[in-house]
Amino acid sequence: MNGAHVTTAGGTEATPQVHRRSRDAAAVRLRDARLAYGTRTLWDGLDLDVSPGEFLAVLGPNGSGKTSLLRVLLGLTPLSAGRVELAGSPARRGSRTVGYVPQQRALEPGLTLRGRDLVGLGLDGHRWGFGLPSPTRRQRVLEALDAVGARQYANAPVGQLSGGEQQRLRVAQALVGDPDVLLCDEPLLSLDLAHQRTVSELIDARRRAAGTAVLFVTHEINPVLPMVDRVLYLVDGRFRIGAPDEVMTSAVLSELYATEVDVIRVRDRLLVVGAPDHDHHLGQP
Amino acid sequence: MSPAELLDRVFTFEGTGQLLALDFVQSSLLAGALLALVAGALGPLVVARQVSFAVHGTSELTFTGAAAALLVSASAVSVGALVGAVTAALVFGLLGLRERERERDSVIGVVLAFGLGLGGLFLWLYEGRASNQFSLLFGQIVAVGRDDLWLLAAAVAAVLVVLAAAWRPLLFASVDADVARARGVPVRGLSVVFAVLVGVATGLAVPTVGALLVLALLITPAAAAAHLTANPVTAMLLATLIAEVAVVGGIVASLAPGAPISAYVTAIAFVMYLSCRVTGAVRARRGSSRRAVTT
Numbered sequence: 001m002n003g004a005h006v007t008t009a010g011g012t013e014a015t016p017q018v019h020r021r022s023r024d025a026a027a028v029r030l031r032d033a034r035l036a037y038g039t040r041t042l043w044d045g046l047d048l049d050v051s052p053g054e055f056l057a058v059l060g061p062n063g064s065g066k067t068s069l070l071r072v073l074l075g076l077t078p079l080s081a082g083r084v085e086l087a088g089s090p091a092r093r094g095s096r097t098v099g100y101v102p103q104q105r106a107l108e109p110g111l112t113l114r115g116r117d118l119v120g121l122g123l124d125g126h127r128w129g130f131g132l133p134s135p136t137r138r139q140r141v142l143e144a145l146d147a148v149g150a151r152q153y154a155n156a157p158v159g160q161l162s163g164g165e166q167q168r169l170r171v172a173q174a175l176v177g178d179p180d181v182l183l184c185d186e187p188l189l190s191l192d193l194a195h196q197r198t199v200s201e202l203i204d205a206r207r208r209a210a211g212t213a214v215l216f217v218t219h220e221i222n223p224v225l226p227m228v229d230r231v232l233y234l235v236d237g238r239f240r241i242g243a244p245d246e247v248m249t250s251a252v253l254s255e256l257y258a259t260e261v262d263v264i265r266v267r268d269r270l271l272v273v274g275a276p277d278h279d280h281h282l283g284q285p
Numbered sequence: 286m287s288p289a290e291l292l293d294r295v296f297t298f299e300g301t302g303q304l305l306a307l308d309f310v311q312s313s314l315l316a317g318a319l320l321a322l323v324a325g326a327l328g329p330l331v332v333a334r335q336v337s338f339a340v341h342g343t344s345e346l347t348f349t350g351a352a353a354a355l356l357v358s359a360s361a362v363s364v365g366a367l368v369g370a371v372t373a374a375l376v377f378g379l380l381g382l383r384e385r386e387r388e389r390d391s392v393i394g395v396v397l398a399f400g401l402g403l404g405g406l407f408l409w410l411y412e413g414r415a416s417n418q419f420s421l422l423f424g425q426i427v428a429v430g431r432d433d434l435w436l437l438a439a440a441v442a443a444v445l446v447v448l449a450a451a452w453r454p455l456l457f458a459s460v461d462a463d464v465a466r467a468r469g470v471p472v473r474g475l476s477v478v479f480a481v482l483v484g485v486a487t488g489l490a491v492p493t494v495g496a497l498l499v500l501a502l503l504i505t506p507a508a509a510a511a512h513l514t515a516n517p518v519t520a521m522l523l524a525t526l527i528a529e530v531a532v533v534g535g536i537v538a539s540l541a542p543g544a545p546i547s548a549y550v551t552a553i554a555f556v557m558y559l560s561c562r563v564t565g566a567v568r569a570r571r572g573s574s575r576r577a578v579t580t
Contacts, residue, residue, distance in 0.1 A: 074467050094469015102463045112329055112511045112520035113460050125457035126468045130449050157515035158460075173464070183467075 025088045027052045027181045027213030028073065033082035035068055041237050042068055046082070048232065048241060052180065053211040055204065055227050057218060057244075060234035061275065066217045069234075070183050073215065074098060087180040094126055099174030099212075101184040101203075104167045104191055109159040115169050116154040119144050122173030144176035145169075148202050164195030171202050175212070182207070184216045188223055196223045203227075221248070222269045248272075297541045304540040309429070316429040316493055317532040317546075319441045321502060323486045325525025326448055328507030329517065331483065333459040337504050338390055339377040340483055342397040344499035346373035347491040349400040351421050352407035359413060362421075363433070363492050370488030371481060373400070378480025382473055423495040423545045440489055444482050451478055456517055494532075494547065501551040502528050509558040512565030527557050 028050040035042045042065030050056050058066045071077040072084055075093035084091045086098060099122070107113070120141050124131055131137075145151045148168045153161055158169065167187060174182060182203065188196040204227040207214045216224060221231070221244070231247040233240045235256040240247050247253075248270050253261040262273040286294070304310050331340055350369015354361040376396070381389055408421075429437075448455070457465040458472045459479075466472045483503075490499050506527035510520045535550030 075469070076466065098467075100464055100467035102461075102467070105463075107460065108333070108335070110508075110511050111333060111460060112515050112517050113333075113456075114515045117515075117517055118460070121453070121457045121460070121465075122468070125453050125465065126470050127453055128450055130452045155515070170464070 025052075026050060026085070027054070027087055028215065029083070029085040031083040033072070033084055034080045035065060035072060035077070036080040041080075043234060043237055043239055044081075046239065050181075050213045050215065052213050053207050055207055055214045055216065055224070055229045056232060057216050057221055057224060057228045057230075058232045058234070059218065059221055060239075062219075064234040064236065066234060067185060069232075070100075070185055070215065070217060073181070073183055074100065096177060097180040099177060099179035099182045101167075101170050101174045101182065101187040103186045103189045104163050104170075106163060107159045107161075107166055109157075111157065111159040113158050114155050115150060115158055115161070116141050116145065118158050118169050119150075119172045119176050122176045140176060144172040147175065147206070148172040149198075162195075164191050164198065167191060167195065167199050168202065171199060171206075175206055178210070179212060182212050182214045184214065184218075186217055186219065188218065188220070193223075200224045200227065225268065225270065244270075295542055295544065296538075298538075299541050301537065301541045305537070310536075310540065312429045312431060312434055313493075314533060314536055315434055316437055317536050318529060319434075319437050320486075320490050320493060321528035321532040322525060323441045323444050324490065324499075324502035325506050325528035326445060326521055327483060327486055328503050328524045328528070329510065329520045330455060330459050330479065331503050332507045332511060333456075334479070336377070336381065336483075337500070339374075339381065339393055340487065340503055341500055342377055342393040342400075343370055343373040343484060343487045344491055344496045345397045345404075346370070346400040347487050347499075348421050348496035349404035349407070350488075351492055352404040352411070355411050355413065355421075356407055363436075363488075366491045367485065367488035370491065371484035374480040374484030374487065375477065378476050378483075382476055420495065421491065422497055423547045429493060437489060437493075440485060444485055447478065447482060451475060455479060494550065495545075498547045498550060501547075501554045502532065505551075505554040505558050506531065509554075509561035512561040527554065527561075531557065 026049040028048065030046050030048040033046040033048075034044040036044075058069060060066050068077060072079055073086060073091050075091045075095060086095060089095075089097075107118075120137065122144075123137065123140060142151065142154070145154050148171050150165065150168045150172055153165060153169075158166060161169070170187070184203065187199060187203075191199065200223055203214055203216070204224075206212055216228075218224065221228065225244065228244050230242060231240075231244050233247050233253070233256060236258075238256050238258075240252055240256060248263050250261060250263045253263055253272065253275065257275055259274065259276065261275050264271045264273060305314075331337060347366045347370040350372070351362045351366035353369070354365020357365075373396075377389075377393055380392055404421075454465065454470045455475050455478070457468070457470050458475045462472050486503070487499050490502060494502065506524040507520070509527050510523035514520050514523060531550050531554040534553050535546050538549040538553075539546040
């Protein structure tokens with residue numbers, strides 16, 4: 001079952017409003033991708049197509065290579081073998097086609113940076129030079145702030161905002177460049193339930209409205225379960241791709257973990273019982 | 286000496302006017318103004334990157350470099366300071382990339398203590414005028430000659446040009462290194478660039494204002510500005526203004542008493558820091574709270 005995959009199935013019916021991006025070109029395409037560090041293979045033979053507007057949750061225990069997958073897509077880590085493409089061109093560092101939402105980590109309270117500055121960095125923070133203010137730039141930043149409902153703290157010092165407010169700004173920062181692909185690395189971590197909902201709903205709304213493909217790395221699927229089109233579940237070099245109902249089953253997870261794992265559905269939540277090492281700590285691979 | 290006499294001695298402007306007309310006084314004022322310019326511009330990023338301690342370590346090791354150069358020749362001091370400062374800043378900058386924060390600070394403490402001790406030994410070995418030794422710690426701004434001034438101006442201009450060219454990615458990397466890296470910003474390379482900028486600024490400042498004063502120029506104005514504005518550009522301009530007032534004001538105030546400038550510069554900077562802090566707190570309390578801190 002190593003290499004079991006479902007190609008570009010999900011997502012199409014979930015994204016009725018994809019208007020600006022072509023449907024035929026996959027937003028993310030991995031072919032026979034392999035990532036290994038020394039003798040340790042994180043994953044091998046990974047074939048994955050993510051369509052524009054699709055919401056893919058990337059799940060798995062610590063060290064299974066979830067964050068490494070994002071690093072590959074960001075062009076920060078080269079594949080050991082295989083191909084990786086974003087919106088038709090090979091993944092490369094600093095690509096404009098990618099937006100990135102990190103884990104919530106508190107910004108310093110005394111930081112001299114306003115909400116609009118944080119968002120503006122997403123637009124042109126990678127460019128050299130001082131960057132003179134322009135009406136267009138200002139407009140784009142304000143639109144991005146509006147899109148996440150963060151207009152009222154555009155001028156607030158970012159360090160004095162709550163974790164949820166900071167995370168909204170980071171979503172705006174990732175989206176202000178209008179990326180084809182949004183990569184989220186545990187963006188809900190350390191947020192309370194209300195903010196988890198707002199942030200994931202913002203991301204969901206965006207991918208529906210603008211056809212942005214979303215790769216959402218998380219250890220906890222429940223906050224995003226209603227939005228997820230497909231799941232990529234990684235465990236110890238084994239993986240499975242498919243709709244949540246196909247992957248999040250006792251049989252599949254037991255096979256992936258090579259031990260008895262139970263998936264129990266309680267109302268609209270999934271409880272995974274018996275999966276070893278399901279902790280929250282993410283580190284470098 | 287009675288307290289009144291003491292105050293009279295410390296705060297006097299008798300003859301300040303004549304002194305201001307002197308060539309070397311004008312040179313030192315210009316030198317001070319140039320240093321304040323570069324310190325004020327770099328300060329907010331030093332604060333944002335939380336590398337105040339590394340800057341302090343750099344200025345102490347600049348003292349070591351300058352003291353070592355003093356053994357060779359008194360005219361080699363500025364070169365020695367610059368070499369010491371850039372080396373120290375690079376070491377600390379690279380250290381910051383590798384070590385965790387807590388380890389980084391303790392390693393800086395260990396290295397700077399050793400360097401300071403070494404500098405003390407160099408000074409003891411030095412057989413020249415004692416005032417040269419003193420000035421490395423507390424500053425000797427009267428020593429600035431015309432040629433030094435041109436060199437200083439060129440170095441300050443170079444630092445400002447590099448800072449302006451790298452401003453956006455540097456700010457990005459300073460406030461959110463992870464996201465900046467994900468966006469393709471060369472975070473490591475910029476750490477090195479920033480270390481060199483801080484090293485050059487410190488190396489220029491130490492022979493003139495003294496190793497102990499560098500923090501008053503790099504940290505205090507930036508910390509003060511942060512209480513008044515969250516706009517990064519405004520903060521930089523404000524920090525530069527505060528640094529200018531402190532340095533130029535401090536030099537002028539030190540002229541008549543003939544005292545070391547460090548006390549005056551640090552005092553003015555400190556008072557401005559306190560007033561910015563109080564102003565910021567009052568503004569925050571006035572109901573409009575954090576959302577009011579706009580421009």
